[in-house]
Amino acid sequence: MREQADRPGANGDATFAAYERLDGAVGSGCLLICDHASNAFPPGYGTLGLPSGELERHIAYDIGAAAVTRQVSRSLGAPAVLSCFSRLLIDPNRGADDPTLVMRISDGAVVPGNATVDADEIACRVARYYEPYHSAIDGAIDAAIATGHPPLLVSIHSFTEAWKGRPRPWHATVLWDKDDRLAVPLVEALRREEGLVIGENEPYSGELKGDTLYRHGTHRGLAHALIEIRQDLIRDEAGQRDWAERLGGIMQSLLARPDLAQELRAIRYYGSYTDDDGPAVEAGAVAAKHRTDDMTEIDQATKTELEAAVFRRLVAFLRERTDVQNIDLMNLAGFCRNCLSNWYRDAAGERGIELSKDASREIVYGMPFAEWKAKYQTEATPEQLQRFEEVRPQDGH
Ligand SMILES: [Zn+2]
Structure with missing residues (x-):
């Protein structure tokens, strides 16, 4: 050029x-x-x-x-x-x-x-x-x-x-x-x-x-x-x-x-960026220790109920936090509400239950996806779109 x-x-x-x-x-x-x-x-x-x-x-x-x-x-x-x-x-x-x-x-x-x-x-x-x-x-x-x-x-x-x-x-x-x-x-x-x-x-x-x-x-x-x-x-x-x-x-x-x-006017070094996430690892380690202590007492059925409760809470949280855009979730964590819907649909399919894409999305969104989109989806910023291009999985997201 x-x-x-x-x-x-x-x-x-x-x-x-x-x-x-x-x-x-x-x-x-x-x-x-x-x-x-x-x-x-x-x-x-x-x-x-x-x-x-x-x-x-x-x-x-x-x-x-x-x-x-x-x-x-x-x-x-x-x-x-x-x-x-x-x-x-x-x-x-x-x-x-x-x-x-x-x-x-x-x-x-x-x-x-x-x-x-x-x-x-x-x-x-x-x-x-x-x-x-x-x-x-x-x-x-x-x-x-x-x-x-x-x-x-x-x-x-x-x-x-x-x-x-x-x-x-x-x-x-x-x-x-x-x-x-x-x-x-x-x-x-x-x-x-x-x-x-x-x-x-x-x-x-x-x-x-x-x-x-x-x-x-x-x-x-x-x-x-x-x-x-x-x-x-x-x-x-x-x-x-x-x-x-x-x-x-x-x-x-x-x-x-x-x-x-x-x-x-002094030259003083305040440190630059590190990947040090010591405290987070620390907290995770403590949680892991408690889990192994407590889980021995919990039977499989209760465990499944607890897992389901966590899923419901996650879904409730996502329905509440409509300000969190799917593209934010994708860019940060590589999954979004639509992925959750797909996972639900996959799990149902594994048990021989036919769920349509729309039906599985409605379970997660609490309303038809089109309605949620019209109500809460905002225009992505150029930074978001650019990041999305980099992290996007090749499955039609
Ligand atoms: Zn500037």
Whole structure:
């Protein structure tokens, strides 16, 4: 698709920059990052086959985030690194091995230019745009550390005011993973502002292995936070100016606080992700011990009754929790209500009882499936659909 001219450390290619650096005082103590600053595509990619109207939506970039980043950078005299490419080309706020690095479907919109993207093309986008952007952040951090001023990292994003028709209540939210040195005082400061509703780790968790702040903050031991501002508040210039002033002022006052400044500028490692599920294993082990002690006293018929009671409780639970979508169950655990219905039908079949698909589903759903679907099934998110494509069994689910 593109000519081969990749040079390590290059900023995109001759005609298209992967990132933009705003200069500031290296020792300002702060580095601003804007992952989703742009809705642009390098020459040769067109609009990835999307109608141009789609590029004005949040699926292509974080509306208002770049303008806020520029103004905060100016007011703090802090350097900033902004991406110059749309997250639809490749999402810099994902680990390089994350399945959502290149989105094939985004918020209901199929991205034609990504539909058949192969490993070579992804590698090309990583080399030309993704890595240069991250290298620029690395370089800015290295430069600051070299002057004896490890920077704290502030990543600026925006989020949509509604999701699946439900309005989101927060004006802004702060996301972080394990290192809360910056996040906690930032949330406190924002909450002192009149009339603001501030979320913590909303609308998504700050724990995303391999994302920008994991790579440059957690991994390098720098204090960091990601701030998401609701996009309707920073869609126009007045809103962008207000929020830039607010954030700039807060950052300035945090950096000036004697109790905080030293801590915020220190390199401290708070640990990264582990697969350690010690306590869960512990609890399971205790349960297993009790089971072997008690079960010796229970006869087979009672055991079957207990198992049936558990099944009824599971079904009752699933009928109650209509907010839990089948696709959620599938993506997380590889089974859903329809699988349960099939298992019921299989068990009946083994005993020579003919059950139709619809009848077995009604046993689980407590109503005809079509009725349940109409009442409770919501539209799957692009992330859900993408994950589903990866985990889906090959039996017609
Ligand atoms: Zn974003």
